[in-house]
Amino acid sequence: MESLIKELRQALGRRYVMERPEELLVYEYDGSVERGAPQIVAVPADTEQVSRVVSIARKHGVPVVPRGAGTGLSGGAIPAKGGILMPLTRMNRILEIDAAERVAIVEPGVVNIDISKAAEPYGLRYAPDPSSQKACTIGGNVAENAGGPHCLAYGVTTNHVLGMETVLADGSVVWVGGRQHESIGYDLRGVLIGSEGTLAVTTKVAVRLQPLPEMVTTMLAIFQEEDEAGAAVSAIIASGIVPAAIEMMDKLTIQAVEPAIHAGYPADAGAVLLVEVEGLRESVAEEAAEVQEICRASSATEVRVADDPAERERLWAGRKTALGALGRLAPSYYLLDGVVPRSRVLDALRRIREISQEYGLPIANVFHAGDGNLHPCILFDERIPDELRRSKEAGGAILRACLDLGGALSGEHGVGLEKQEYMDLCFTNADLDAMARLNPGFASGETFNPGKIFPSGASCVELLQHPAIAKLGLDAFV
Amino acid sequence: MSSVRGDVRIDARTLQEALASADPVPETDHPGYTIGDATPLAAVRPKTIDGVATALTAATRLGAAVVPWGGGTRMGLGNPPSRYDLALDMRGLSSVVEHRPEDLVVTVEAGCTMQALQDVLRDSGQYLPLDPPLPAQATVGGLLATGISGPLSTAVGTPRDQVIGMRAVLADGSIVKNGGIVVKNVTGYAMDRLYIGAMGTLAVIAEATFKVTPLPRAEATVVATFSSMNAATTVCNVVTAQGLPLMAAEVLNGAAWSQVGQSDDGNGDYTLLLRVAGRPSAVARSIDACVAACRETGVANVESLNDDASVSLWKKVTDLGWESGPPDLALRLLGTPAHSAELVALAAQESDAAVSVSPTRGVVKAYWNSDALPPDVHAYIAGLREAVTALNGTVVVESRSRLDGVDAWGPTPDSFAVMRQLKEQYDPHGILNPGRYVGGL
Ligand SMILES: Cc1cc2nc3c(=O)[nH]c(=O)nc-3n(C[C@H](O)[C@H](O)[C@H](O)COP(=O)(O)OP(=O)(O)OC[C@H]3O[C@@H](n4cnc5c(N)ncnc54)[C@H](O)[C@@H]3O)c2cc1C
Ligand SMILES: Cc1cc2nc3c(=O)[nH]c(=O)nc-3n(C[C@H](O)[C@H](O)[C@H](O)COP(=O)(O)OP(=O)(O)OC[C@H]3O[C@@H](n4cnc5c(N)ncnc54)[C@H](O)[C@@H]3O)c2cc1C
Numbered sequence: 001m002e003s004l005i006k007e008l009r010q011a012l013g014r015r016y017v018m019e020r021p022e023e024l025l026v027y028e029y030d031g032s033v034e035r036g037a038p039q040i041v042a043v044p045a046d047t048e049q050v051s052r053v054v055s056i057a058r059k060h061g062v063p064v065v066p067r068g069a070g071t072g073l074s075g076g077a078i079p080a081k082g083g084i085l086m087p088l089t090r091m092n093r094i095l096e097i098d099a100a101e102r103v104a105i106v107e108p109g110v111v112n113i114d115i116s117k118a119a120e121p122y123g124l125r126y127a128p129d130p131s132s133q134k135a136c137t138i139g140g141n142v143a144e145n146a147g148g149p150h151c152l153a154y155g156v157t158t159n160h161v162l163g164m165e166t167v168l169a170d171g172s173v174v175w176v177g178g179r180q181h182e183s184i185g186y187d188l189r190g191v192l193i194g195s196e197g198t199l200a201v202t203t204k205v206a207v208r209l210q211p212l213p214e215m216v217t218t219m220l221a222i223f224q225e226e227d228e229a230g231a232a233v234s235a236i237i238a239s240g241i242v243p244a245a246i247e248m249m250d251k252l253t254i255q256a257v258e259p260a261i262h263a264g265y266p267a268d269a270g271a272v273l274l275v276e277v278e279g280l281r282e283s284v285a286e287e288a289a290e291v292q293e294i295c296r297a298s299s300a301t302e303v304r305v306a307d308d309p310a311e312r313e314r315l316w317a318g319r320k321t322a323l324g325a326l327g328r329l330a331p332s333y334y335l336l337d338g339v340v341p342r343s344r345v346l347d348a349l350r351r352i353r354e355i356s357q358e359y360g361l362p363i364a365n366v367f368h369a370g371d372g373n374l375h376p377c378i379l380f381d382e383r384i385p386d387e388l389r390r391s392k393e394a395g396g397a398i399l400r401a402c403l404d405l406g407g408a409l410s411g412e413h414g415v416g417l418e419k420q421e422y423m424d425l426c427f428t429n430a431d432l433d434a435m436a437r438l439n440p441g442f443a444s445g446e447t448f449n450p451g452k453i454f455p456s457g458a459s460c461v462e463l464l465q466h467p468a469i470a471k472l473g474l475d476a477f478v
Numbered sequence: 479m480s481s482v483r484g485d486v487r488i489d490a491r492t493l494q495e496a497l498a499s500a501d502p503v504p505e506t507d508h509p510g511y512t513i514g515d516a517t518p519l520a521a522v523r524p525k526t527i528d529g530v531a532t533a534l535t536a537a538t539r540l541g542a543a544v545v546p547w548g549g550g551t552r553m554g555l556g557n558p559p560s561r562y563d564l565a566l567d568m569r570g571l572s573s574v575v576e577h578r579p580e581d582l583v584v585t586v587e588a589g590c591t592m593q594a595l596q597d598v599l600r601d602s603g604q605y606l607p608l609d610p611p612l613p614a615q616a617t618v619g620g621l622l623a624t625g626i627s628g629p630l631s632t633a634v635g636t637p638r639d640q641v642i643g644m645r646a647v648l649a650d651g652s653i654v655k656n657g658g659i660v661v662k663n664v665t666g667y668a669m670d671r672l673y674i675g676a677m678g679t680l681a682v683i684a685e686a687t688f689k690v691t692p693l694p695r696a697e698a699t700v701v702a703t704f705s706s707m708n709a710a711t712t713v714c715n716v717v718t719a720q721g722l723p724l725m726a727a728e729v730l731n732g733a734a735w736s737q738v739g740q741s742d743d744g745n746g747d748y749t750l751l752l753r754v755a756g757r758p759s760a761v762a763r764s765i766d767a768c769v770a771a772c773r774e775t776g777v778a779n780v781e782s783l784n785d786d787a788s789v790s791l792w793k794k795v796t797d798l799g800w801e802s803g804p805p806d807l808a809l810r811l812l813g814t815p816a817h818s819a820e821l822v823a824l825a826a827q828e829s830d831a832a833v834s835v836s837p838t839r840g841v842v843k844a845y846w847n848s849d850a851l852p853p854d855v856h857a858y859i860a861g862l863r864e865a866v867t868a869l870n871g872t873v874v875v876e877s878r879s880r881l882d883g884v885d886a887w888g889p890t891p892d893s894f895a896v897m898r899q900l901k902e903q904y905d906p907h908g909i910l911n912p913g914r915y916v917g918g919l
Binding site for chain 1: 578579580581582583603625626631635636638639648652653654655656657658659660661662663664665666667668669671672674675676680691692693695715718719720721722723756757759760762763764812813814815816839840841870871872874887890891892893894896897899900902903904915916917919
């Protein structure tokens with residue numbers, strides 16, 4: 001241990017290697033319900049230092065857990081087996097914006113929204129926009145294959161990352177993919193995206209940028225019944241319109257949000273739908289009109305429309321403050337991330353209501369309706385004996401319900417520690433074995449983020465979700 | 479008949495017997511599976527995924543080398559397999575398993591042709607935005623195995639970007655799946671990414687689920703001819719920066735333009751095709767914007783083709799060079815968009831290649847027929863590889879009917895060590911398409 005620290009300090013400089021318990025404390029959490037302490041925190045400044053940390057760790061046989069902003073919601077950045085936690089947050093430079101090629105080359109610690117900010121003067125943006133985009137890093141996005149409200153039309157991280165520079169377990173530095181749109185050989189880029197930091201460390205990312213839309217129109221529709229909102233979503237999809245975003249809040253969420261921001265949601269509103277269309281002026285105008293018509297035909301009691309930025313921001317306010325508002329309803333909550341075929345969203349909500357009754361816990365739903373990505377939020381009080389256990393069980397029941405409806409365990413938050421014990425509900429041993437072969441394929445052994453994704457047989461750890469939310473402020477939304 | 483592999487001797491009879499339950503193809507039909515001058519010892523055409531598994535289990539046990547077959551339209555892509563005992567014809571698995579129009583999702587077996595799939599989707603006003611050459615033959619599995627895409631990927635990405643779930647069979651016969659029928663899914667590793675574009679050297683793709691797209695209500699293509707490649711790419715850049723609903727952009731040189739059946743007035747000219755799609759109002763506005771951008775550079779002749787005319791022009795552009803079977807030489811140059819013009823110049827130097835380039839993607843395709851071939855093809859490819867490698871690009875030899883000893887892929891990428899390790903993991907006995915891919919994978 002001592003020689004390990006000494007070698008790391010030689011490589012990174014004294015102040016970038018931490019080992020005292022009080023220094024390590026802040027690294028025990030991410031955004032999830034999980035918790036676990038590293039022995040050492042080592043913060044590299046560049047690719048070469050990453051490579052040295054990895055080589056030193058390998059030599060000493062200790063694992064390395066890469067970390068971005070720690071906003072992950074599945075325990076990805078929690079050192080399940082101790083070792084070295086390696087935040088990439090010092091590597092936060094935007095190295096290049098090539099407006100003509102519409103590519104940016106950035107370091108992994110760059111915060112998601114900063115790419116779009118840097119690209120804006122060129123009339124460009126980076127499309128994937130996780131709701132945590134003011135905090136989460138592109139390295140973390142690549143590791144989780146993050147999505148966001150606007151991924152309905154544009155796809156998720158993997159559809160926008162051309163390549164990465166990576167450090168492998170032997171310390172070697174290789175590019176997978178690159179600035180080229182097409183390359184030869186196996187698609188290591190595609191495999192590493194979403195691999196949750198278990199196979200390699202990302203040290204640079206080449207992302208595609210896209211032109212900013214000429215016009216954006218946001219619509220907020222209020223419904224008395226959840227079913228009516230659900231029908232509106234289906235009708236919009238069926239009409240051939242692909243909005244940039246379709247988000248939904250259920251009754252409980254609305255009741256939490258209204259006192260917080262006074263959006264003017266009626267007390268008896270059953271669901272609120274946010275629909276955003278963007279593109280050329282001509283098509284946006286037509287699509288917006290059609291969306292409004294569909295919402296009214298589905299019995300919306302009110303449809304608000306905005307196309308200037310400030311007004312649009314006001315319509316989004318309720319959606320964006322939902323999580324913070326829910327945080328006021330109960331001391332703790334457990335946020336899930338199931339996904340179902342989009343036509344089954346209403347069935348899923350019905351099942352979630354039943355589960356809520358069965359377990360005696362309120363469950364709010366605020367989610368990406370357009371792509372069937374649910375975020376049920378189980379409210380509980382950990383001081384009440386048994387509520388913690390019941391909320392975990394309710395969470396399991398919801399994930400099972402998603403699978404029963406033809407869905408999957410995670411739409412965007414990843415498996416990590418949170419859902420690893422559920423993996424064999426949806427995958428056979430052969431499926432999991434095929435996934436497990438990637439590890440020897442990348443020769444990563446136990447080096448990177450061990451103990452994640454695959455079922456371990458262990459039980460879940462403490463549920464504690466507040467820290468991340470507090471970190472992100474009350475405007476955090478999912 | 480038998481084939482020898484190291485000290486393993488594979489006897490045709492033994493192999494055929496082992497495959498009796500996997501829908502064997504009668505011996506008289508084996509010549510249909512010839513690659514170069516190699517005909518397999520056996521061929522099967524299973525009707526179920528279990529049949530595929532049976533065939534692969536037997537092949538692994540006997541050490542028989544397997545070549546998965548789709549429509550066979552790109553059997554010449556890559557190096558000829560170094561061993562070839564069994565043809566695994568996937569066209570017995572040809573059904574559209576489930577189309578869920580309300581979810582914009584379709585699950586299809588690997589042996590289904592792209593045309594059959596599009597026909598089903600079109601009935602619901604949807605399509606899969608992938609338009610391979612020869613769609614009546616090309617299969618979903620073959621398309622995914624090559625992972626190559628064409629002009630449309632400007633707008634919608636590559637075939638990988640459309641896949642949300644997959645079932646595949648590994649060399650050892652295990653049937654594996656990942657993903658599902660939901661459009662957003664990060665449950666476990668994205669294994670489909672590994673099998674897509676692996677040229678059938680890691681797994682046999684048995685079934686795929688795609689997200690599909692509503693058919694655009696209108697489309698159009700603006701056609702303008704420029705005197706230099708640079709002028710054409712400049713216009714292309716201007717147009718892409720405007721956020722128009724641009725589906726595809728392609729520049730054809732004079733030889734290519736005449737080959738797609740258009741007039742060829744003036745060799746050395748470059749014709750830019752800009753394809754836009756969407757609502758009629760947006761398409762009309764986009765045409766105006768494209769035309770204006772062209773005019774600004776001083777070109778006089780700008781034309782626009784609507785709907786059917788546009789569709790049929792692009793069909794010719796995708797089939798370019800392959801209209802009547804493989805061309806004598808076909809090269810694919812991969813670089814960055816910014817290098818497009820340089821790559822085109824390199825490909826066309828000292829020869830009369832038909833060249834087509836996607837300037838938004840940096841992908842150049844060049845075709846030669848026997849009368850136009852460079853005098854010393856080997857030296858030409860070697861020289862081109864050197865120049866393109868200096869730009870960090872790659873030259874893939876896609877067709878070379880009379881060119882022995884030229885590697886199809888050229889230098890291996892940086893990450894090749896990992897690729898080789900992956901091959902060892904997924905196909906430890908090297909029975910899947912041995913030697914076909916990069917660096918002998
Ligand atoms: C309020 C809130 C809203 C959210 N909304 C969304 C949303 O809309 N969509 C969505 O997809 N997610 C969302 N998330 C989840 C989270 O923000 C994303 O998963 C994000 O991608 C994590 O980024 P991070 O930098 O915080 O990574 P961390 O949490 O630090 O790490 C996540 C994983 O990435 C790995 N990792 C990090 N950096 C690297 C690297 N450089 N190389 C290799 N591995 C690395 C870690 O080992 C870990 O496994 C939300 C979270 C919160 C708290
Ligand atoms: C718009 C567009 C443009 C394209 N342009 C080109 C181009 O310029 N050049 C080019 O080479 N390709 C191109 N392609 C890809 C080409 O169309 C596909 O390679 C073709 O569809 C192959 O289909 P096939 O069924 O004929 O495959 P085949 O010729 O039968 O097989 C091709 C390869 O894939 C393997 N294979 C076939 N089926 C499977 C399976 N189920 N599982 C695993 N491996 C399998 C075979 O062993 C072989 O190595 C393009 C595709 C698109 C969409």
